Amino acid sequence: MIYKxxxxxxxxxxQVVDVTAIFLGILVVWEVLTxxxxxxxxxxxxxxxxxxxxxxxxxxxxxxxxxSSLVLLSAAYTxxxxxxxxxxxxxxxRRRLFNAVHPISKIMSAVPPxxxxxxxxxxxPTFQLASILVIFVGAFWPIFVSTLNATVQxxxxxxxxxxxxxxxxxxxxxxxxxxxxxxxxxxxxxxGLIFSFILLASxxxxxxxxxxxxxxxxxxxxGDYGKVIVGILFIGLVVxxxxxxxxxxxxxxxxxxxxxxxx
Amino acid sequence: xxxxxxxxxxxxxxxxxxxxxxxxxxAVGAREFVCLLGPSGCGKSTLLRIMAGLDSAxxxxxxxxDKLVNEPQPKCAFVFQDYALFPWKTVLENVxxxxxxxxxxxxxxxxxKAKEYLKLMHLEKxxxxxxHELSGGMRQRTAIARxxxxxxxxxxxxxxxxxxxxxxxxxxxxxxxxxxxKNKLSVVFVTHDISEAIYLGDRVVVMNAHPGTVHSILDINxxxxxxxxxxxxxxxxxxxxxxxxxxRKQEVEYYI
Ligand SMILES: Nc1ncnc2c1ncn2[C@@H]1O[C@H](COP(=O)(O)OP(=O)(O)OP(=O)(O)O)[C@@H](O)[C@H]1O
Ligand SMILES: [Mg+2]
Numbered sequence: 001m002i003y004k005x006x007x008x009x010x011x012x013x014x015q016v017v018d019v020t021a022i023f024l025g026i027l028v029v030w031e032v033l034t035x036x037x038x039x040x041x042x043x044x045x046x047x048x049x050x051x052x053x054x055x056x057x058x059x060x061x062x063x064x065x066x067x068s069s070l071v072l073l074s075a076a077y078t079x080x081x082x083x084x085x086x087x088x089x090x091x092x093x094r095r096r097l098f099n100a101v102h103p104i105s106k107i108m109s110a111v112p113p114x115x116x117x118x119x120x121x122x123x124x125p126t127f128q129l130a131s132i133l134v135i136f137v138g139a140f141w142p143i144f145v146s147t148l149n150a151t152v153q154x155x156x157x158x159x160x161x162x163x164x165x166x167x168x169x170x171x172x173x174x175x176x177x178x179x180x181x182x183x184x185x186x187x188x189x190x191x192g193l194i195f196s197f198i199l200l201a202s203x204x205x206x207x208x209x210x211x212x213x214x215x216x217x218x219x220x221x222x223g224d225y226g227k228v229i230v231g232i233l234f235i236g237l238v239v240x241x242x243x244x245x246x247x248x249x250x251x252x253x254x255x256x257x258x259x260x261x262x263x
Numbered sequence: 264x265x266x267x268x269x270x271x272x273x274x275x276x277x278x279x280x281x282x283x284x285x286x287x288x289x290a291v292g293a294r295e296f297v298c299l300l301g302p303s304g305c306g307k308s309t310l311l312r313i314m315a316g317l318d319s320a321x322x323x324x325x326x327x328x329d330k331l332v333n334e335p336q337p338k339c340a341f342v343f344q345d346y347a348l349f350p351w352k353t354v355l356e357n358v359x360x361x362x363x364x365x366x367x368x369x370x371x372x373x374x375x376k377a378k379e380y381l382k383l384m385h386l387e388k389x390x391x392x393x394x395h396e397l398s399g400g401m402r403q404r405t406a407i408a409r410x411x412x413x414x415x416x417x418x419x420x421x422x423x424x425x426x427x428x429x430x431x432x433x434x435x436x437x438x439x440x441x442x443x444x445k446n447k448l449s450v451v452f453v454t455h456d457i458s459e460a461i462y463l464g465d466r467v468v469v470m471n472a473h474p475g476t477v478h479s480i481l482d483i484n485x486x487x488x489x490x491x492x493x494x495x496x497x498x499x500x501x502x503x504x505x506x507x508x509x510x511r512k513q514e515v516e517y518y519i
Contacts, residue, residue, distance in 0.1 A: 160317050161347035164335045165364045165413075175360075179351040256351045256393040 046226040055230045062215065062234055069211040072128060073200050076135035080192060084140045085185060088147025089173045098152060105148065109141035113195070114202050121207050131203035138199040139192035146188025150181035183257065186250050193246060197239050212238065265291040265314060265332075265417060265449070269323030272309055283309050285474035286323070291417075296443055296450045298464035300457065300503070306475030307453040308344075308421055314451060315341050315419045327417075337365075340410035342420040346402045348394050348409070354381065355390040358409045365413060380408040384438065400431035407435075411442060420452045424459070436462060461488055461499045469506045479506050 027048055033040050034047040046054075055062075091097045113134055120130040154177055162176045178185070204213030216231035254260045267289040273282045283306045291297045291314075299307045312318040314325050316335040325332040335341075340361075348357050358377035362368065368376065381387055384404040394402060403423055410418060424432040440463060443450055454460050460467045467481040481502060487495035 155347075157343050157345060157347040158349070160312075160341070161343060161349075163317060164315065164339065164341045165361050166335055166337060167364050171364065176349070179349070182351065256353075256395070258395045261393065261395070 043223075044225055046229065050226050051229050051233075054226045055234070058227065058230060062212070062230070065211045065215050066234075066238065068208075069200060069204065069213070072131050072203075072211070073135060073196055076132045077139050077193065077196050079132070080136050080139035080143055080196075081189065084143035084188075084192075085147050085178070086173075088144045088185075089151055089177055092148045092151025093169075093173060093177065098148070102148070105141070105145060109145055113138040113141075113199055117199075117203055117206055127203075127207045127209075130207070131200065134203055135196045135199045138195040142191040142195060143185070143188040146184050146191075147181065150184035151177055154180055182253055186253065190243075190246060190250070193242070194239075197235075197242075201235065264293060264328060265451075266326045267310070267314060267323075268326060270310070270313060270320040270325065271322045272306070272313065272318070272320055282474040284313075284320075285476050287476055289468060289477060291449055291451055293416075294447060294449060296452065296463060296465045298460035298467045299451065299453045299470060300460040300467050301455065301470030301475070302472055302507075303455060305470045305472035307455075307470060310470075310475065311419055311421050311451060311453050315339060317341070336417075338414075338416040340413045340415035340418050342403075342406050342410050342418065342423045344422045344425055346394075346406045348402060348406055350394040353391050353393055354386060354397070354405050357394070357405055358412050361409055361413050367413075377408075377412055380412045381405075383411075383442070384408045400427050400435065403427065403435065404438075407439070411446075416448055418448055418450045420450065422453050422455070425454070425456075432459075439463065457500055457503050458491060458496070461496060461503070462491060467499075467503065469503060481506075 030048050034042065034045050035049075091101050116134050116137060117130070120133045121127060124130040124133060158176065158180055159172075162172050167176070200211075201213035201216075204211040205217040208214040212231060212235050216228055216235070219225075219227035219231065251260050267287055270284055270287045271282070272284040273280045275281070287310065289297075289310075299310065301307050309318065313320050314332070316325070316332045316339075319333060327336055349360065352360060355374070355377055358380060359373050362373045362376065363370075367373065378387065378390065381390055384407060386401060386404055386408065389397060389401060394405070397405065403426075407423070424435055427435065436459065439450075450463075452460075452463055454463075461483055464483055465485060467483060469478045469481065470476065471478045481499065483499060484495070487493065488499065490496065
């Protein structure tokens with residue numbers, strides 16, 4: 001136990017050191033190429049210091065954009081969770097329904113949701129609604145398909161064990177099957193979350209007037225590449241932060257598994 | 264009284280129907296410990312599942328107090344060979360959950376009762392552990408505690424000690440007999456271990472294979488078999504061995 005703890009701790013420290021070193025290395029190369037040697041075109045490749053200054057100067061705009069982006073994202077993603085998981089459970093549990101739905105869901109989930117964007121903008125009254133729809137579709141399929149497949153493949157003795165209790169269907173679905181397949185469901189949720197970000201950025205680049213995707217598109221149209229880089233780096237930070245939160249939630253929900261019980 | 268009347272069951276294998284149980288009859292009385300003994304593949308699990316209402320018979324039927332069993336019945340519990348515990352729940356939560364589904368007691372009493380059963384199974388130190396942290400024997404004891412907490416009148420057990428080492432198995436056999444003697448319940452216990460069947464059962468049902476039928480039923484005088492090394496114990500063993508040789512001979516004829 002003690003040995004393992006020490007090992008993990010020093011491995012963590014080592015990792016922090018390594019990551020910092022790589023990060024600093026990139027900064028140094030960037031600085032040398034743009035400022036010291038001036039081999040890169042200053043218009044396309046602003047220096048690290050310029051980017052930092054632009055970032056700080058634009059913070060209010062950037063955070064307002066983040067606000068409107070997160071509203072779209074959380075509305076669509078919550079809707080996807082609330083529909084895909086119960087539907088996946090229910091369809092997976094009913095054999096006949098599964099046989100009918102499975103081929104259809106295979107075709108539907110194969111369509112890259114990005115192609116819906118122009119049509120969604122055309123049929124829905126506001127851009128907000130259109131992007132929520134598209135992000136929803138993008139998140140829905142991975143969550144639905146992983147829930148569906150895991151439900152169909154669930155360990156049958158677990159079901160028998162619950163059936164011996166003469167359990168009601170509703171409790172069986174949400175208190176036995178759902179926790180049992182939670183690892184697969186969460187994998188689907190994480191894929192769905194990444195898709196959501198891709199679709200959010202795409203939708204904003206096509207039709208928005210604010211948001212983090214819009215920011216990048218807007219300034220590249222003006223040829224302001226310093227701000228484009230600011231936008232890209234910021235999106236990277238936001239996605240990383242959201243995925244870190246997701247990871248914490250996943251660890252909590254799967255704390256009963258051997259691989260997560262250590263922490 | 265649980266009665267199996269003319270039960271047949273077949274499964275399809277490679278497109279062919281294979282008869283697993285053929286016109287099988289059996290009765291389990293109240294407060295009786297019955298062991299189903301037979302070679303692997305003779306249909307013990309299939310029979311036990313039909314008796315518990317988890318599967319249905321093809322013809323014939325199972326009757327509990329003259330009522331047809333077509334689904335799991337109240338006051339029955341099943342201990343599975345591979346435990347079938349809920350790994351996302353702690354040991355204590357596993358025991359409490361069944362009582363909750365059955366609507367037994369209030370929340371506080373459920374926890375108290377669950378703790379009592381865990382203590383009986385020497386698991387009080389592991390109440391808050393998750394299943395993956397337990398050894399095989401501890402998992403099986405949790406599964407037994409979970410079933411007992413339902414205060415069943417009939418306890419079905421499918422080779423519950425099959426995966427355990429000798430020491431743990433003997434310890435759990437003692438524990439089970441102790442619980443059986445103190446509670447008003449019948450036990451239907453599947454095993455392929457001859458001495459386990461003699462040691463535990465009031466009656467041992469010896470089964471034939473291909474298709475599964477009852478070969479013979481042996482009444483055990485429990486007073487005589489408390490000592491596994493006694494003369495009488497060996498006598499019972501011999502009897503069952505002979506029965507199995509008969510079974511084997513029949514099978515050979517069947518294959519010729
Ligand atoms: N769901 C099923 N589908 C097809 N065949 C099955 C099924 N369940 C059991 N069988 C077949 O029925 C026969 C009896 O199986 P069963 O599990 O009842 O045997 P068993 O006596 O419990 O054996 P063991 O001691 O190995 O557990 C076997 O030949 C098996 O292949
Ligand atoms: Mg079996």
